Structures are given as structure tokens and as C-alpha cells.
Amino acid sequence: MSSPLRAISCIPALMFIGATAIAALQAPQLLVPSGEGLPDGPGKEVTVKTCGTCHEARRAASVRLTREGWSAVIDGMIKRGAKVSDEEFPIVLDYLSTHFLGEAPQPLNVNTATQIDLESAGGLLRREASAVIQYREKHGRFKTLDDLKKVPGLDFKKIDSRRDFMTVM
Numbered sequence: 001m002s003s004p005l006r007a008i009s010c011i012p013a014l015m016f017i018g019a020t021a022i023a024a025l026q027a028p029q030l031l032v033p034s035g036e037g038l039p040d041g042p043g044k045e046v047t048v049k050t051c052g053t054c055h056e057a058r059r060a061a062s063v064r065l066t067r068e069g070w071s072a073v074i075d076g077m078i079k080r081g082a083k084v085s086d087e088e089f090p091i092v093l094d095y096l097s098t099h100f101l102g103e104a105p106q107p108l109n110v111n112t113a114t115q116i117d118l119e120s121a122g123g124l125l126r127r128e129a130s131a132v133i134q135y136r137e138k139h140g141r142f143k144t145l146d147d148l149k150k151v152p153g154l155d156f157k158k159i160d161s162r163r164d165f166m167t168v169m
Contacts (some may be wrong), residue, residue: 018068020053036056037056037098038099040108041095041098041099042091042095042096043091043092043094043095043098044095046088046091046092046095046097047091047092047095050082050083050084050088050092051077051082051092051145053092054055054077054082055119063100063102063103063117063120064075064100064101064102065097065100065101065121066097066101066102066103067093067097068103069102069121070096070097070100071092071093072123073096073120073123074089074092074093074096076123080125088137097110106116107165107166107167108121108122108162109141109166109167109168109169110132110136110142110148110159110166110167110168111136111141111168112147112169113132113169115129115130115133120166121164122158122159122162122166123158124154124158127153128151128153128154128155128158129150130149131153131154132148132151132154135150135151135152141168142157143168144168145159145160145167145168147162147168
């Protein structure tokens, strides 16, 4: 192969190496905990510190749950890797159940739920909630909860375990 052709054939490899190097040098975007949008009160700082590294304050501000509901949400977050110590758990629970208390657990309508609601009240991962919404937009409303089995990338066991708290209307 002649020199000019050999040089041209190396261009894609050099572009790939350059792109990989640039990506490696870029620091990942970390979410900086912020209490913006949360009411002041005892436990706010601890709540922001423990919850704010994974999602914005407006997630909590958009949900109203009973004390038991908030306890279940915090337990679920811990199972997914949230760092909440035994001392912090009651502080966060008190803060959330004081400022974002619901009268009774409201069923989550998967046909109208926002992504934030599917994540926080439905216990879905971000990508799963997004998949539910995309599927719903493309195929229309779900007729039964079992229709969610058709959503690619959704762990249906999560839906099945929350049947008492989810509905389709």
C-alpha cells in the first residue's frame, strides 16, 4: 500500500483514539446537593446531603406520602445504594413526612404518571421510568398493569410487588 493510502487508512483509528482521550479527560458531571425548592426545617440539611447526591429536591417536593410510604421510599433508596446511616434515617423520615405528607397512599396511575412519580413513588430506575413513558407515548394507554410486561428494559417484578399502589385509569 502506498504512503498516502496508508495515511488515509489510519485516520479513523486516530479519530477514535482522540475521541477516547478527550472523553477520558472530561470529569463526570456529579449532581451537587442543593436544598433549592425544599422548605426550611429541622432535618433539611441531612435530607439534602443524603438524598441530593442522586436527584434534585423537586423529586421529593412533587410527592406526598404517608409516613409509612416515606419509610418505604427511603428503604428502597438504601437498597439501590443511597448512603443513609441509622442515625440519619429518622431525621430524613421526619423531614419528609412533615413537609411532604399525604393523607393516604394514593395509587399511582401509570397512564398519567410523570417520570419523577414513576421513579419516586413507583420505585423504578430512571431508565425504567423513561422506558414506560416512551412505550406509553408510542403505544397508547395501558389497559392493565400486566401490559407493562411489554415495556422493554422494565423489571416487571417491581410493578408486580407494588400492585396495591399502582393502577391504570
